[in-house]
Amino acid sequence: MSARDAILAAVRNNLPQPAVPLPEIPESERKGVKHGLGYKEHFTRLPEVPGAPDVNEPLLPYFSRQLEAMGGTSFEVADAVAARAKVAELFPDAKVVCSAVSEVPGTRRVENVGGPHELNDVDVGVVRSPLGVAEAGAVWLTQAELVVNALGVLSQHLVVLLDPAAVVETMHDAYGQIDLAASPYGVFLAGPSATGDIEGVIIHGAQGARSLTVLLLAPQASAEDLADAAT
Amino acid sequence: MKLGLFIPCYIDAFFPEVGVATLELLERLGCSVEYPLDQTCCGQPMANSGCQDDAAATEDLFVRCFQDFDMVVGPSGSCVHHVRFHLDAMEQTPRARKVRAGTRELIEFLNDDLKVADFPWAPAFPHKVGLHDSCSAVRGLGHARPSERVNEPYFSKTRDLLSKVGGLELIEIDRPDECCGFGGSFCVTDEAVSAKMGFDRVHDFHRHGAEYIASADMSCLLHMKGVIDRLKLPMKDIHIAQILNGGPQ
Amino acid sequence: MTHVVDPEKRAARFIALEVHESTHDRLVWGMRQNRDKSVSGVPEWEELRALASQIKEHTLTHLDHYLEEFGANATKLGTHVHWARDADEHNAVVYDVLNAHRVKSLIKSKSMLQEECGMTPYLQKRGIEVTESDLGERIQQLSDEPPSHIVVPAIHKLRTDVAALFAEKIGTDPKDADPHNLAEAMRQNARPKFMAADAGMTGANFAVAETGGFVVCTNEGNADIGASVPPLHVASIGIEKLIPRARDLGVFIRMLSRSALGSPITQYTSHFHGPRRGGELHVVLVDNTRSTRLGSPDFWHALKCIRCGACMNTCPVYRRGGGLSYGATYSGPIGVILDPGFDLSKYRELPFHSSLCGSCTEVCPVKIDISDQIYKWRRVVAAKGLLSLSKKVGMSALGTTLAHPALFHTAESVGESALEHLPRFLLYNPLNPWGKHRELPAVPKQTFRQWYLENRRKS
Numbered sequence: 001m002s003a004r005d006a007i008l009a010a011v012r013n014n015l016p017q018p019a020v021p022l023p024e025i026p027e028s029e030r031k032g033v034k035h036g037l038g039y040k041e042h043f044t045r046l047p048e049v050p051g052a053p054d055v056n057e058p059l060l061p062y063f064s065r066q067l068e069a070m071g072g073t074s075f076e077v078a079d080a081v082a083a084r085a086k087v088a089e090l091f092p093d094a095k096v097v098c099s100a101v102s103e104v105p106g107t108r109r110v111e112n113v114g115g116p117h118e119l120n121d122v123d124v125g126v127v128r129s130p131l132g133v134a135e136a137g138a139v140w141l142t143q144a145e146l147v148v149n150a151l152g153v154l155s156q157h158l159v160v161l162l163d164p165a166a167v168v169e170t171m172h173d174a175y176g177q178i179d180l181a182a183s184p185y186g187v188f189l190a191g192p193s194a195t196g197d198i199e200g201v202i203i204h205g206a207q208g209a210r211s212l213t214v215l216l217l218a219p220q221a222s223a224e225d226l227a228d229a230a231t
Numbered sequence: 232m233k234l235g236l237f238i239p240c241y242i243d244a245f246f247p248e249v250g251v252a253t254l255e256l257l258e259r260l261g262c263s264v265e266y267p268l269d270q271t272c273c274g275q276p277m278a279n280s281g282c283q284d285d286a287a288a289t290e291d292l293f294v295r296c297f298q299d300f301d302m303v304v305g306p307s308g309s310c311v312h313h314v315r316f317h318l319d320a321m322e323q324t325p326r327a328r329k330v331r332a333g334t335r336e337l338i339e340f341l342n343d344d345l346k347v348a349d350f351p352w353a354p355a356f357p358h359k360v361g362l363h364d365s366c367s368a369v370r371g372l373g374h375a376r377p378s379e380r381v382n383e384p385y386f387s388k389t390r391d392l393l394s395k396v397g398g399l400e401l402i403e404i405d406r407p408d409e410c411c412g413f414g415g416s417f418c419v420t421d422e423a424v425s426a427k428m429g430f431d432r433v434h435d436f437h438r439h440g441a442e443y444i445a446s447a448d449m450s451c452l453l454h455m456k457g458v459i460d461r462l463k464l465p466m467k468d469i470h471i472a473q474i475l476n477g478g479p480q
Numbered sequence: 481m482t483h484v485v486d487p488e489k490r491a492a493r494f495i496a497l498e499v500h501e502s503t504h505d506r507l508v509w510g511m512r513q514n515r516d517k518s519v520s521g522v523p524e525w526e527e528l529r530a531l532a533s534q535i536k537e538h539t540l541t542h543l544d545h546y547l548e549e550f551g552a553n554a555t556k557l558g559t560h561v562h563w564a565r566d567a568d569e570h571n572a573v574v575y576d577v578l579n580a581h582r583v584k585s586l587i588k589s590k591s592m593l594q595e596e597c598g599m600t601p602y603l604q605k606r607g608i609e610v611t612e613s614d615l616g617e618r619i620q621q622l623s624d625e626p627p628s629h630i631v632v633p634a635i636h637k638l639r640t641d642v643a644a645l646f647a648e649k650i651g652t653d654p655k656d657a658d659p660h661n662l663a664e665a666m667r668q669n670a671r672p673k674f675m676a677a678d679a680g681m682t683g684a685n686f687a688v689a690e691t692g693g694f695v696v697c698t699n700e701g702n703a704d705i706g707a708s709v710p711p712l713h714v715a716s717i718g719i720e721k722l723i724p725r726a727r728d729l730g731v732f733i734r735m736l737s738r739s740a741l742g743s744p745i746t747q748y749t750s751h752f753h754g755p756r757r758g759g760e761l762h763v764v765l766v767d768n769t770r771s772t773r774l775g776s777p778d779f780w781h782a783l784k785c786i787r788c789g790a791c792m793n794t795c796p797v798y799r800r801g802g803g804l805s806y807g808a809t810y811s812g813p814i815g816v817i818l819d820p821g822f823d824l825s826k827y828r829e830l831p832f833h834s835s836l837c838g839s840c841t842e843v844c845p846v847k848i849d850i851s852d853q854i855y856k857w858r859r860v861v862a863a864k865g866l867l868s869l870s871k872k873v874g875m876s877a878l879g880t881t882l883a884h885p886a887l888f889h890t891a892e893s894v895g896e897s898a899l900e901h902l903p904r905f906l907l908y909n910p911l912n913p914w915g916k917h918r919e920l921p922a923v924p925k926q927t928f929r930q931w932y933l934e935n936r937r938k939s
Binding site: 002003004006007008010011012013014015016017018019020021022023025026066069070071115116117120133135136137138143148149150152153154170171172174175176180181182183184185186187188189190191192193194195196197198199200201203205206207208209 | 503507510511527531534535537538540541542543544547548551553557562563564565569613614615616619632633634635637638639642659660662663664666667670671674675688691692693699700701702704705707708709719724726727728729730731733734741743744745746747748749750751752753754755756757758761765767771772774775777780
C-alpha cells in the first residue's frame with residue numbers, strides 16, 4: 001500500500017463526527033465597494049471600538065498609513081518623468097537599477113536577465129503591482145510583474161508602481177480579485193523585509209529589501225517614454 | 232428558597248472569617264441559609280491532578296450534602312467552577328446534575344440571582360483597593376469581560392457590587408486579569424513559576440498604590456498574601472464578602 | 481528508562497536568570513499587548529474567529545476529500561506531490577528528492593514540521609549542509625538549541641547572548657550588541673549561502689485544496705529567497721494545513737499576524753502554485769500522528785492550529801519559564817496539548833506546567849479549547865499511571881481524607897497544630913516548596929464549622 005493510500009485510509013477511519021458544514025464568508029456593501037463581514041452592522045453595535053477604521057475614510061490615505069506602519073513609504077507622482085526623478089532622488093548612489101516597468105527604464109531590464117543569480121547585485125528593483133490592499137498596506141506581485149521572482153527579494157531596495165485606483169480595502173476583497181493558480185508565485189508585500197528576532201527590536205532589511213517605496217501612478221506605458229529616457 | 236452554604240475546605244481551615252462574612256451577608260439580605268455539617272471539599276484538588284478515581288468519593292459526598300437544597304452558594308470562583316464544569320468523577324445521576332447546576336459563586340449569586348441593588352447597612356471601606364478577579368471567575372464563570380476580548384463591551388459583576396461600598400477607591404493596574412499563579416497544586420509542583428507570577432502580580436498592585444488586594448477567591452489571596460508577607464510589602468488582603476458585609480471582622 | 485522532560489526544573493533555571501526572565505516576560509507580554517491593539521481595529525474579530533474555527537472544523541471532518549483534491553490540483557500545476565506516513569518517511573522522501581538532484585547544500589525557512597521530524601540532523605548525517613535562513617532559527621541552530629517560540633525562536637536570548645554567539649560563529653565584534661548590526665552581519669553572512677544553495681526548503685502555513693497551492697507567511701522574505709533562487713524548492717506540509725478555497729485565505733491571513741505580532745499581515749505572504757520559471761517544486765504531505773489525533777474526540781481540535789503563537793504570548797507560565805522549558809518542538813499552551821500526543825511518557829509533566837488560567841483559549845484565532853484540553857490531558861496521564869509516585873500517593877491520601885468528614889476534621893486539627901507549634905526551620909525547608917518564596921498562612925482560633933456550631937447550631 002502506498003503512503004498516499006495509507007494516509008488517506010487512516011484519515012478516513014478517523015474522521016470526527018458529526019461533519020461540520022463549510023460556512024460562507026459574509027459580505028456587505030460599503031460606499032458601493034463590496035467588502036466583507038458587515039462593517040456597518042459592527043460599527044452601529046460597537047461604537048466605542050477604539051482602533052476601528054473610519055467607514056468614511058477614503059482608501060488611499062488608509063493604505064498609505066498602513067504601509068507606513070509596516071515600514072514602507074508611498075508617494076504620489078504625476079507621471080513617468082516624476083517617477084524616474086523620484087527614484088533618482090531616493091537612491092542617488094544606486095549603481096544597478098533593474099526594472100520591469102516601462103515608466104522607469106533603469107540600468108538593466110529584467111526581461112534581459114537570464115536567471116535569479118544575475119540579480120544579486122541589484123541596488124534598486126522597480127516593478128508594477130496590479131493591486132494594493134489598504135488594511136494591510138500591502139501590494140500584490142506575481143511572476144508576471146516580477147518576471148524573475150527573485151527581483152522582489154534580492155534587490156536591496158524595492159520600488160513598486162501602483163495605480164491609486166487599484167486599491168481595495170480588505171484581504172477578502174483582494175482574494176476575490178486575484179486568480180491564485182494563474183501564477184507559480186504571488187506575494188502580498190507589506191513593507192520591507194523585517195525581523196524582531198533579537199530582543200524584539202524591529203529591524204528592516206533582514207534578508208530581503210531594506211526599503212519598500214510605493215509610487216502611486218496609473219500605468220503610463222508608452223514607447224515614447226522609453227525613447228525619451230534613452231536620450 | 233433554601234440555600235446551602237458551601238464553605239471550601241481551605242476556607243474552613245484557614246479563613247473562617249470569610250465563611251462568617253458570607254453567611255452573615257446572605258442572612259442580612261434575607262436568605263434562608265444552612266451549612267451542612269458533613270461537607271468537606273468539592274473534589275477539585277484531586278480532579279485538577281487528573282485523579283478522577285480519587286476525586287469520586289469526595290464529589291459524591293458533596294452531592295449528598297447539598298442534595299436537599301434549592302441552590303448552593305459558596306465564596307470561591309475556582310471551587311464553584313469545578314462543581315459546575317468538572318464534577319464528573321461520580322455517576323451523573325439527576326440528583327448530581329441538579330446540585331451541579333444549582334451551585335453559585337457568591338458574586339454571581341448576588342449579582343444575577345438576588346440582583347442586589349444596594350446594601351441597606353451602607354458598607355464603607357475607605358481604602359485604595361486593587362481588585363483581583365480569579366481566572367476561574369473571569370474566564371470560567373464570566374464575572375467580567377476578559378481583557379482578551381477587546382472588542383466586546385466591558386462589564387464586571389465585582390465592580391458593580393463594589394461600587395455600592397462607600398469610600399472604596401479601585402486602582403487600575405498594568406495587567407488587569409493576568410493569573411496570580413496559584414493554580415491549585417501547581418503552586419507547589421511548579422513552585423518557581425508560581426512564585427514569580429505571584430511576585431509580579433503583587434508588585435503590579437503595589438506599584439499602583441493598592442492598600443488592599445480584594446478578591447472573591449481566597450485561594451488566590453492565600454497565595455498572594457504568602458508572597459506579600461515574605462516580601463514584607465505594606466499591603467493587606469481581604470475577601471469581597473468581608474467588604475460587602477461591612478469591613479473585616 | 482525513558483527520558484521524561486521536567487518542565488518545572490527547566491523553568492526554575494530560566495527564572496533564576498533574572499535579566500533573561502524579566503526581559504522575556506516583558507517582550508512577550510508586549511506581543512500580547514500588540515495583538516490586543518491590532519484586534520481592536522477589527523470590530524468583526526469574534527465573527528472571524530467563529531468563521532476560522534468552522535472552516536477548519538469543516539476541512540478536518542472532510543480531510544480525505546480535501547487531501548485528494550489538493551494532490552490532484554497540485555499535480556496539474558506541475559508540482560511533485562509526495563506523501564509520508566511518519567517522521568522517518570518524511571526524512572527519507574526529502575533525502576531521496578535532494579539526492580536525486582545532487583543537492584550538497586540547502587537553505588531553509590522556518591518549519592515546525594521539519595523540526596518535529598528531526599530533518600536537519602538526518603540530512604546533515606548524510607552529507608547535506610543545512611542552513612536556517614530565519615534569523616531567530618539561525619541563532620538557535622548556531623546555539624545548538626531548538627526554537628523557543630513559534631514566531632520569534634530566539635526571544636529568550638538577550639542581545640549580548642547573540643553578540644557573543646555571532647562573534648564565536650561568524651566572526652563579528654563581541655562587544656557590538658546592537659541588534660541592527662547583528663542582523664546586518666547575518667544578512668551579509670546568509671546572502672552568499674542563498675546564492676550558492678542547491679535547494680531551498682520551506683514549510684507551509686496553509687495548503688489550498690481548490691487551487692493546489694500553498695502559502696508561506698514570513699517577515700524576512702527568507703522563504704521567498706529560498707524559493708526563487710535555487711532551482712529546487714521542497715516544501716513540507718502537515719496534512720492538517722489544508723483549507724478548502726482561496727477565499728478562505730482572507731479569513732486566516734487577516735488573523736494570523738494580528739494574533740502573532742499585532743501587525744495586520746506579515747511582511748511577506750507568499751503563494752506557490754507549481755514550479756517557477758526555471759525551477760522544480762516538490763511538496764511532502766506528512767501525517768506523523770495527525771490522523772490518530774483526528775480520531776480523538778477530546779483532542780482533534782488541536783489540529784486547527786495555524787501556528788500564530790498567540791497562546792504562548794499570553795501564557796503567564798510560558799513567559800516566566802521560557803519556551804525551552806517544554807523540551808519539545810512545540811512549546812507554550814499549544815505544545816502542552818500537542819506534545820503528549822507524540823510521546824505521552826516523555827511529555828507526561830507538560831499538562832501540569834499550567835495554572836489553567838484559560839487565557840490561551842481566549843486568544844486562539846481558531847477557537848481551540850486549549851485550556852480544556854490541558855485539563856483533559858491530565859486525566860489521560862493519571863489514567864495511564866504516569867503520575868509521580870509522590871503525587872499518586874498524595875492524591876490517594878487526600879481523596880480518602882476528604883471523602884470522610886471525621887478524617888477531614890482530624891487532619892485539620894493536626895495540620896493546624898503543626899503550623900502553630902512547629903519551629904520555623906521545620907516548616908520552611910526544601911521539603912516544603914510553598915515556603916521557598918512564600919509565608920504560610922496563620923492559624924485561626926477555630927474552623928468555620930466550629931464557629932458555626934457555636935454560633936448557629938445551639939444543640
